[in-house]
Amino acid sequence: MKATVLVRPKPGILDPQGEAVESSLRHLGFAVSGARVGRLVELDVDAPDADRARAELERMCEQLLTNPLIESYEISLAEVGG
């Protein structure tokens, strides 16, 4: 089952990469603000159904894909066939 995980720095947490992106974009002349940079992880999960896949993905996020202290995550599953 194909899954997408979006990982974002939590609100209030410093995001130096976002600040660098915003500053660089402004130097290039773009009118932007509030830039935040996170990660996108796409993978195939071998699970019998969507509920099981989602539970596995939550465990992956807690154990490896994110730092739960400073990052939040959003899981989406591609519903393909049954």
Place this chain on the structure above:
Amino acid sequence: MKATVLVRPKPGILDPQGEAVESSLRHLGFAVSGARVGRLVELDVDAPDADRARAELERMCEQLLTNPLIESYEISLAEVGG
């Protein structure tokens, strides 16, 4: 106007970060395959309408946010009010 840009390594392009994630997840006992890691950029664009915002975002992607040779990007705009 709030915008989200998803940046992915193009198909066929080596993704060492995705390989590391996949290998680590398997070592933890997860049944996963095909892991790919990209970036998520969220920002506010000062533009009079969605078309103008999208055009600006495409220029940002070409100039700074992505490496068009090896990465593809997907732009989404949050439609808020008018």
